[in-house]
Amino acid sequence: MTHDGYHISADEATEALRSRNADVFRNIYNAYSEELYLLAYRWVKDNDLAKEVVQGLFTHLWEKGPEITITGNVRHYLYRAVTNRSINELKRRARHVSEEALQWQADSVSLHEITDHLLLQKEIMRLVQDLAPRCREIFLLSRFDGLEPAEIAAKLGIAVNTVYFQLAVALKHLRTHLLNGKKLE
Amino acid sequence: MNNKDVTEFVIDCLTDTGNKDKQAALNQWLQKSEDNRALYAELKQLWEAAAAVPPVPFDSEQGWNELLQIIAEETPVKRMFPWKTVAAAVLLLLLGTGIWWWQTTAVRWTIYIAQAANRDSLSLPDGSLVYLKPGTTLKYKQPFSDRTVVLLSGEAYFDVKKAAEHTFFVQAGDAVVRVLGTAFNVRIEQNRTEVIVFEGKISLQQNGQQLVLSSGDGNKGTVDAAGGEILHPQGDYSNQCVWATDDLSFENEEAAHVAKVIADYYKIPALKIPENLKHKRITLHLHNTPAEQAMEILATVLDE
Incomplete structure (x- = not known):
């Protein structure tokens, strides 16, 4: 019996879909749904739509399960599926499809690179939740909203130096926990 | 700097x-x-x-619960015949009551996936009760007027509410169980479906074949996926429903066998039965009995 979704092989996954094994299906969902959400978000740049793409993929896997054969690596199979769905959704809504998404070659090198990148993002999201509220707010305004430090300072009515200080606190926190970084002076 | x-x-x-x-x-x-x-x-x-990180984190626990809803709602709704759709549209145009007609004829499947770690239970709209082993999935139509449950995977025990005018059906792979009001267990395995009647009587059907099963001796029927005959082994298999019924019954059975079934059920180490008593035939009935008390009862019966 496999309990950890990350170690489910393609054959086990195919069999689970065929026999509608809800336990295995749930393990796969728990293991990969967040990464798939991040990957979908990378292509569609819209968190609601990204979630919809992921839920749509799993609904499809469940409903068409008996007709689906998963080959190779389960994670890579899901990455390809979610990328295709993202592109289709963008086209369907007549939204712009980035060159990057279209050019994305699902070869093993880019799959491994993107896996590392998504796992890093997954950790970043978790660690950002640990930041003090003000620090998190400033970090998100900079990173997510793409505001310049001066714009953040003006928006929040604080000194630009405070913005730099808080951004540095956030970045050090990430580095200390993620890259085994030594504590910075 | x-x-x-x-x-x-x-x-x-x-x-x-x-x-x-x-x-x-x-x-x-x-x-x-x-x-x-x-x-x-x-x-x-x-x-x-x-x-490049999205502003809202992904909550996979919440996502999973929402997914269950989506699956239940989007599972193929029984298609109405085209003329019915047209009729419904016409009614909708002509009468306000058309909406009511439409709503009552739109059939929706509900999918249920057992989530509990040990045993999950579900009340069906007709008052029948289902116990499910972990991971078991089934679906049924809303409204539940046809009293049909489709077992998709796993093992379930049905305690069917009596309603003489409405037969209750369980569809499991190729097998169909037809009942009037009884309690029975259905298990889908890779290549076969097994049905055990705990109480009352059912009819097991597959590709035109039929086998009537009653509780007690000969209460199990097996249908294999290859479409062979329905097998009907001898013996009383009621104790295989113990996971749902908490009920163990032994009628004139060897002590060694009784001890093994009891140990398996309570998940305790094998019980030591003295050599001279191993083949002693005993009859006993346990219902919802705690382990220590069950041991005492067994010891008493053995000493008789």
């Missing part, structure tokens, strides 16, 4: 790439040591990775 924090300095450079003075200072600093270059690379990687 000596009196400025290194990270702040790097952020300053990353957020102001157009400033030549800052970029020059950065280059100078990078050339000083390998450590500086490594540190810069790490901070830049994190800075850029964070920029």
Whole structure:
């Protein structure tokens, strides 16, 4: 019996879909749904739509399960599926499809690179939740909203130096926990 | 930059790439040591990775619960015949009551996936009760007027409410169980479906074949997926329903066998039965009995 979704092989996954094994299906969902959400978000740049793409993929896997054969690596199979769905959704809504998404070659090198990148993002999201509220707010305004430090300072009515200080606190926190970084002076 | 924090300095450079003075200072600093270059690379990687992160984290627990809803709602709704759709549309145009007609004829499947760690239970709209082993999935139509449950995987025990005018059906793979009001267990395995009647009587059907099963001796029927005959082994298999019924019954059975079934059920080590008593035939009935009490009862019966 496999309990950890990350170690489910393609054959086990195919069999689970065929026999509608809800336990295995749930393990796969728990293991990969967040990464798939991040990957979908990378292509569609819209968190609601990204979630919809992921839920749509799993609904499809469940409903068409008996007709689906998963080959190779389960994670890579899901990455390809979610990328295709993202592109289709963008086209369907007549939204712009980035060159990057279209050019994305699902070869093993880019799959491994993107896996590392998504796992890093997954950790970043978790660690950002640990930041003090003000620090998190400033970090998100900079990173997510793409505001310049001066714009953040003006928006929040604080000194630009405070913005730099808080951004540095956030970045050090990430580095200390993620890259085994030594504590910075 | 000596009196400025290194990270702040790097952020300053990353957020102001157009400033030549800052970029020059950065280059100078990078050339000083390998450590500086490594540190810069790490901070830049994190800075850029964070920029592409969605604003809202993904809650997979919540996502899973929502997924169950989506699956239940989107599972193929029984298609109405085209003329019915047309009729419904016409009614909708002509009468306000058309909406009511439409709603009552729109059939929706509900999918249920057993989630509990040991045993899950579900009340069907007709008052019948189902116990499910973990991971078991089934579906049924809403409204439940046809009293039909489709077992998709796993094992379930049905305690069917009596309603003489409405037969209750369980569809499991190729097998169909037809009942009037009884309790029975259905298990889908890779290549076969097994049905055990705990109480009352059912009819097991497959590809035109039929087998009537009653509780007690000969209460099990097996249908194999290859479409062979329905098998009807001898013996009373009621105790295989114990996971749902908490009910163990032994009628004139060997002590060694009884001890083994009891040990399996209570998940305790095998019980030692004295050699001279192993083949002693005993009859006993346990219902919802705690382990210690069950041991005492067994010991008493053995001593009789």
